[in-house]
Amino acid sequence: MSERTLVLIKPDAVRRGLVGEIIGRFERKGLAIEALALRTMDVALADQHYAEHVERDFYPPLRDFMTGGSLVSMIVSGDEAITVVRLLIGATDGRKATPGSIRGDLSLSNRENLVHASDSPESAKREISLWFPELAL
Numbered sequence: 001m002s003e004r005t006l007v008l009i010k011p012d013a014v015r016r017g018l019v020g021e022i023i024g025r026f027e028r029k030g031l032a033i034e035a036l037a038l039r040t041m042d043v044a045l046a047d048q049h050y051a052e053h054v055e056r057d058f059y060p061p062l063r064d065f066m067t068g069g070s071l072v073s074m075i076v077s078g079d080e081a082i083t084v085v086r087l088l089i090g091a092t093d094g095r096k097a098t099p100g101s102i103r104g105d106l107s108l109s110n111r112e113n114l115v116h117a118s119d120s121p122e123s124a125k126r127e128i129s130l131w132f133p134e135l136a137l
């Protein structure tokens with residue numbers, strides 16, 4: 001069943017020149033890019049996007065990191081895209097992510113882990129309406 005998921009290529013990936021590498025992995029898998037924008041996240045959007053994390057100890061440095069540079073927001077679609085994209089990006093902590101995944105190959109950090117992707121159909125719907133309100137279903 002075709003699904004849509006929200007992907008952010010985070011500021012560390014943009015700074016490191018890894019945008020093409022990361023998008024290429026999604027394309028080579030057979031997923032489609034339905035929408036793509038280079039933008040910055042302000043604090044209000046960070047607090048909404050990461051609503052479930054705002055009380056966590058790791059949130060203030062995460063917010064500073066995510067609002068500290070350009071990022072790429074995307075809607076990625078395809079068969080079981082939510083699960084497939086999460087598998088492609090790997091575990092949250094780049095030090096523990098499986099080699100072969102984006103984080104496993106390219107990140108050594110639990111925070112600066114290059115990519116965010118929706119973790120469920122409910123999150124995908126909520127996050128697509130935050131980042132691409134004009135394309136929300």
Ligand code: CMP
Nearest residue numbers: 053058062092110111112113115116117
């Ligand atoms: P992401 O998939 O965007 O979802 C929440 C983000 O919080 C996560 O990727 C990391 O960037 C960050 N994060 C999660 N857990 C930790 C942690 N223990 N320490 C630092 N950052 C974290």
